[in-house]
Every structure is written in C-alpha cells, then in structure tokens.
Amino acid sequence: MQSSILRKYCDAKVPWYTIYPTASQFSAEVGAKAYEKWLSRLPPCEPVSLYFHIPFCRSICWYCGFPTAMTLHDAPILDYLSVLREEIRLVVQQVPKELPVNDVHFGGGTPTLIKPAEFLDLMGHLRLQFAFMRSASIAIEIDPRVFTAEMAEALGAAGVSRASLGVQSFDPIVQNAINRVQTEAQTAAAVRSLRKHGIRRINFDLIYGLPRQTVQSCVRTATLAAAMRPDRLAVFGYAHIPSFKNNQRLIDEAELPDNGTRAEQAVAVTHTLVAAGYRQVGLDHFALPEDELVLVQKAGRLRRNSLGYSADTCRTLIGLGPSAIGRLENGYVQNEATAGSYSRQIRAGRLATFKGCCLTPEDRVRSAIIERLMCDLEADVPAICAAHGFDPVPILDSAERLALLADDGIVDIKDGLIRVRREHRFLIRCVAAAFDAYPYRSPS
Template identity: 40%
Template sequence: MSTVLAPPHETSPSSVSADVLARFDVAGPRYTSYPTADRFVEAFGPDDYGAAARQRRLGISAVMTPISLYVHIPFCASLCYYCACNKIITRHASRAREYLGYLEKEIALHAAQLSARTPVSQLHLGGGTPTFLSDDGLSDLMRMLRDAFSFAPGAECSIEVDPRTVDAGRLAHLARLGFNRLSFGVQDFDPDVQQAVHRIQPAQQVFDLVASARELKFQSINVDLIYGLPRQSAASFDRTLAQICELRPDRIALYAYAHLPERFKPQRRIAADELPYAATKIEMLSRSIAALTCAGYVYIGMDHFALPDDSLAVAKRQGRLHRNFQGYSTQPDCDLVALGVSAIGRVGGTYSQNAKTLEDYYDHLNQGRLPVVRGLALSRDDVLRRAVIMAIMCQGHVDFESIDIAHLITFRDYFASELAALGQLEADGLVCLTDRDLTVTDKGWFFVRAVAMVFDRYLQTDRKRARFSRII
C-alpha cells in the first residue's frame, strides 16, 4: 500500500544547510527510465525490437493492452539557446514534407510488427517544434496514425506548442484532428531572460492562446517553465509565477535548466556567469512550490504540478502515477512505441532508440528496416531496481513487503548496502527509514534524484556523471 506525501511547501531553503547544498550540487539522472538512456548499447537493433514486438503480440489474446505513441518532430524555425532536444533549425517547409514521407514508412513497419490495429490510449507529439508542421502536414500525420492504429475512445492526444507558431485558427485545427491536450512552451515571461535565451514571446500572446484553447474545450492545458536560466533571480521568477497563477493552466511542468555546453552546442551561447547559483535555484524551486500549492495546485513530484481535478493529480491520489520518457504519466506499464528521429520507446522488457541524424534515419527506412540503432534488454535486477526507483520518483515511498512479493526477494538483504548508504541522507533529514519502508521527506523532495541514485547499480560502478544534469 503506497503512501501519498503532502507537498513539501512548508520547507524553505533556510532549512537546507550550505553543507547539504554543496554535497548534492552534483550531476545525476532525471530517471525518465531505468536503466537510463546512456546505458543503451548498439548491439541492440531492429531484430531485437522485432523480437520484443512479436513477444508482445503472442502474449496478448482476446483483449489487447493499449499502447502509447510518441512522435518526434525535430524541426524548429529558430534556435533557443537553452535547448537540449534533438532538433534541426530550418525555415524550409519542404524538409518537413520529406520527413512525413519517412514517418509513414516507419509507421507501416511498426504496424507490421505489432498486432493489426493495435489500440492506442495515448499520443504525444514532441520535438523540436511539432507545430512547425503545416495544418496539412498535421492532418497527414494523424491520418497515417489512425490508418495504422486503433485510437481508443477518449484517448489522450497531446501536442507541444510553440506559442510563436500558432494562432486561434491553428488551435481549432488541432481540435478537429482530435488533439485534446496542449503543452505551451513558456519557460519565463521576463523579457530580459527571454532575450538571454533567444526566445521572445510576449505574455499576452500566451494568455490569448490559452483563452482560445479553453473556448475550444481542450481537456487539459500544460505550461512548461524553466528555472535556473541566465539572468533569472528568485524575485524575477516570482513575477512569472504570479502570471502563471493568473493564467491557471491545468498542468505545469517546472524544469531545472541543465547547463551542459560540452554536450549541447546552443548552450555555449549562454554566459555562464549569468546563471544563478545552486542556492538561488533551490530558492526558486522552494518559492515555486509554495506559490503553486498556495494557488491550489497539487505537487505531483519533482517537476510537475496539476490542478486537483486533472487526471495527473487523480492518478497521484490513486497511486497510479508513473514516469516515462515524457515525464510523469497516467499510463501504467504501457508500452511506448516511438516514431521519428532519435525517439526512444519501450516494448515489453526492452528500450530502443532510433537513429539520431536524419541521414541515418532515412537510410534505415530506405532499406526497409526499422531505424532502431541502440537499446537494451532489461535484466531481472534492472526490472527490480526500476520498480524501486520509480516508487521513489512517483510516490516518494517504497514499501519493502510489496517489493518482496512482486520480485521474490528480501528487500533488506538484497539492498543491504543501499540501505546503509541512505544513512547519511537520513541524518540530513532527506529520508525516513523504518524496518518496513522508505519515505522521502518534505526536504528530501528537493533532492529526490539523489535518493533514487542510491539504488542505481550502474552509478555504483561508474562515477562519470558529466553526461547528466545537476540535480539542483
């Protein structure tokens, strides 16, 4: 039986010592999966994915378990300096038309591997900028998907929207295509911050679009924010939060900016001396949690908030919250079929990732092969540790007996070294340990990734974490 924690809005940065801040100002995974994508191997290819798809097909009889679909649209018309996504900057619409032709080939290959007309309960279009596609392009894409798969009644269909690329007419077209959830990229309303990251979009533009979306009866509207950007301060971000509370979207994704210029070239245009210190970032996070919970939002965990009647908040209350490559999700144990360049999916006990460049992606499809270039088949230990890590990330609570029963182990014996390692986190007030369970404290939610990292077997043998963002 899981425990749902109260949101940690009563904790303030003053209760987090400078010593604790310094010790946890380290890099670590965000755990949208376990094992994390950096553990994927090139030995895993199209044949391995095909075997997992066949196993799925043969293991389901009369009633088929729905899947989730993710489609990656890599194109953007302009460059945002903070962005770490796989994207292609272009203003040539012809590139999108060519890409859709290859997506159609990939969709057909996946449909052939899975059972005919596999049901879909969730669709997400990400990028890049999905709204880079024209109205006709989006129509063509939805036709391809509906021809290949059977969308369940009430399926969640969401799309990431750059407010600079749409108007009320385009939102109406999205509604006609069956999209019922929108995610607007805002990041920050402060003009100085927008200038520093090369993304200028007036607040009124977003307010007008959200008003139009509500008139069109979209079921849920999400807004993405980023704290830790250049020229941000706790006070300036307070002003953005006040505007967001006035806007009142159904969901808010509040991400910490990960400055990794050695990996992502656009970030080299950001002046490192304009970035806020770790203590300032945790101040922003603390004040954000306080402002949003006081405004009536439920703190879902780590980087997500939702209004109490939103399906994400309902899933949190009912213990059905999960985490996948798009973040927190209401879809439990749902296979994720990923389409498009660099897209990452999950089928059965495997993860797979497509080619990261258009050239490689197109080359595989021209040969009639799925563009899977790497992945991983999970071991029994991987599956066990994934259950523990996701319980920490989603519920902030691990019941040892539940893990024992589900995985046929004795938790305290199997994870004896991990429990010993948690001693310092307990002394710091980040977790509570008993003979029966592990619970993340209010203060611990600031460092929940650090708690999960204790159970990451790969990190125990590999301390080279430069590939990850800093956990605060």
C-alpha cells in the first residue's frame, strides 16, 4: 500500500460499521418504554437472536475495549446471574409467546467463568422461556487461561455448537506488554477439550498493532494459530483509546507500531492465513473454504452486526446484560453500561435500556449500502436504493468523498456500482464512511 495513501487515510477516525447508525448516535430519547413497545410488536413466528453479555474476567487485559470487571470470587457472578434471569423474565413478558430463537451468543468478559452446573441451569431456563429451533446455533467466548475440562463437558451437554477463543498474540514479549500471558499449550488444550466434547466449530481472535509487536511476531502467531486449524479467525487492528478505556492507559504508547507497520502486519497475517488455506471474508475475518461464512459470502448473504461478520439471518437481536446492544425493526437499543446501574434498573422491575435510536427510511438504505460494502467490498447503490424505494441520485450526490477515493485509486465507480480495489480492502471503512450521514473526522 502506498505510503501517501497510508498517511492520508489510516489516521481517519472512522467507525467499524458493525451497525449503522453507530452507537455514537444513540440518545436517551429511546429508552425502556420504546423498547417494550418494539418487543411487543415482534412477529410471533419470526426467529430472533439472543446476545448475553457476561461482564467478568479474572484479570483485565490492558488492550481490552469492552465493558468488563475483574473478580476473583464467584459471588458477583452468581448475583449477576440472578439479575440476568430477571431481565429475561422482563423481556419474555413483552414478546410473543414461545418466540422462536435461532442464534445465541454469550460474550464478555469471560462467559465460561460461570460454573458448569450454573451454565447448564441457565441454558435449561432459556429453553423453557423461548422456543429454540432445532437448527439453533449457540456460541460462546472463551479465555483459554481459565477454561476447564469440566466446562467443556458442560458446553457440549448444553448444546453449544461454536466456541470463540481469545488468542491475540502468541509472542511472550507482546503478552507481557498487554497483561495477557497465555501459552500455546493452554490454547491447544482448550481446542482439544472442546473438540472432545463435540464442539468442533472453533474461532480464534488475533490482534495486530499491539505494543512491541512486529511483522515477524504477527506471522509466527498466525502460523501457530493456523496449525491448530480453527474454522475461523478474526484478525482485528488494536484500537488505542485511553481516553475511553482506563486500562489502556497502562500501555506504553511509545511501544505501539506506527500506521505503516500496522498495515504491514495486517498484510503479512493475511498472506500467512491465505497460504494456510483460509479464505478472506470481508475486512478482517478468515475461514476455511467449507465454513458457513465463506458459503454465505459467495451467495451474497454475508451479514454484519454488532458482533462482526455473521451468517445469522435474523432481523431481530435481543441484547441482555450490561452494555448489550439490541437490534429490532424499529431501531437499536442499548442497556446501561455498568453492571451496577444495569442491576439497579432490573431489580426495580424495569428494562435497563438507557439509550438507542429510531431508524429512519434513509438510515435503512444507507445501512444496507454500508453493509454490502463491508461484506462484499462493493455495493450497487441504484439497486439497493430501488429495493428501499429511494432515489439513488441524492444518496450518491451526498457521498462527496467518493470522488476523492476514486481519484486516489481506492475505488472504481461505474453507473452507481462502487467497487473497492482488492489491494485497498483495509481502507473499506473509509469507503463506507462516504455514505455515513453523521459527522466523523475525515482525511484532509
């Protein structure tokens, strides 16, 4: 990638566009009352997805940007589970009876800090409250450092079908710089244990752009990860926002790689994983050729949601737990961010929604364009506008940055079809931002 292009675009503070409008546009004007109304209007036979945020870890990784809390004891987790059950009850009161569920994701934090018996009990409770479809996918995020064989057995018994393992880097120098020391043996043992108990769909999360990280260490991590043969890998660029996350202030900014090195790391990881037989999916995911993500991408049905790239086709996502984001036909909602404020709302018998946004018709068409760009690296703007009953001319005319992107050789434009050149796929967010109607910091 040309250094002049890097200098111009890589500093641009553009969103990740997992959702649109982004959470920065959420406001307190959309609260619990609006959410109750939206839940009550869900189509009774249309499957939904559930997301559960489990906000606890045994230690805090310095790079982490998610809302979590450290606990060395089980009492806060048990207390939280009781509150979570109450939130489930409040949601079930609003939705149609026996609402079908086709996709469940437990994120965090470290969801597998829940004890095996308690997790089995929670899953049994969920199956009583909702109508799980026979094909329902159940996924969970795992920290291999605190994962046990007993938990692996419980996950298999509970019907979990996919596990996502946090790896980030196998380089001990990098691990010490981010307060996450995790051996290859710990990761490999978790993979073996999961597969032994029938959980064969496995994801790894890797990160580039971390302190003291080099191109060589990124390649070594990708090589070791590929050798364990996970079905998918997500390769994220580290986002350093110490003003937002206090734990990131513990990272020495002088040890962070510059934009040029970050780009080299991303390209090197891509080459390593593709050479190992993985297909690149969207911006930052890789999957084996037979994986569902690859198949839906080929079919033009790849989706992007608050968890990243997905094959989930549900239009509704119900988020539970502190900071969880929900997506409904009418718009987005988000729960109180801290466990304390979330718990107080739920214990008072109220949904913990504290902000969100209503989707306008223009939001929907822009969201569709951005999603196709992020998923397919191209978007047929006139066709998408026609499907939403919109005139494409004002949408294209408002995307003033497209001309700059085209002049710089990042995109090709013909009759409203926008295509991102493959060598510039790492700048796809800047292309998507051209269709963002809300303010952001653009390249000058």
